Amino acid sequence: MRSLVLAVVWLTLVVYIVLGGVIFHFIEESTESDTKTNAFDGFKNFLSNYSCISHEELELFIKNVIQAYDQGVLVTYNTSSESNWDIASSIFFAITVVTTIGYGHIAPSTDSGRTFFVFYAFVGIPLCMVALGFLGEKLQLPLKKLQKRVLWRDRPRYDSYIKSVIYVTLGFSILILLPALVFWIVEDWSYTDSLYYVVVTLTTVGFGDFVPGANEKNFRAVYKLVVCVWIMIGLAWVALLISEVGDVMRGKVSKLINKHNSNAKELSDKEQNMELQPPSAASI
Structure with missing residues (x-):
């Protein structure tokens, strides 16, 4: 049964990926051709x-x-893009490395930089995962405090569900909707683009088509460092949320397997009891 469930899960994932690819194909190909x-x-x-x-x-x-x-350089006759390797921008790049976001808008172009990247990534990525794990535990504290409060005594299951919804809604508003609003104002992106960037970043997909701080000049260094702090907190929360969703899915699958095994055991016990029972007088 476990092998069957595993096969179904993988088949569902493959179908989901193929379906997503087909949908993106029909949405994006015509624009690419134009x-x-x-x-x-x-x-x-x-x-x-x-x-x-x-x-x-x-x-x-x-x-x-x-x-x-x-290489992140845009130069015209009269203008030139801001440096991608000043201190603040370099720290921002380091964040994209250890968090595996990898926007791709800039990358080391020297042999020394690429060699350093190899060792830096292998040490920094697991270190970042450990730090995000501890930060995720801290972010769980409000949920644990909320779970201790009783909102609906008569319906404990409904009470737990509502508390989870409150926690997710607050986190989504503070770490996704609100930052998207800030990027909409500061970066002059549309709110849809800003929301898209936030989700792309916090899920570590990191396409690199939108990168904050490219046009900001007055407070560029401070702005990028603030974005770095938001990325770390947001990643910890999203990782926690994804882990919780994954646990729920695994729990559903485990219940399905256990139920099947229980039914199979009951059926097997019934068959064994029927075989052990002596024949009745009527049957003789």
């Missing part, structure tokens, strides 16, 4: 307007721009 078409039309229009430039020279120029952009 972007390619617009980029190609812009390429042709530029060459037609500036015939003194060959397409080889333009391609080389674009590749150089892309290479710089991949």
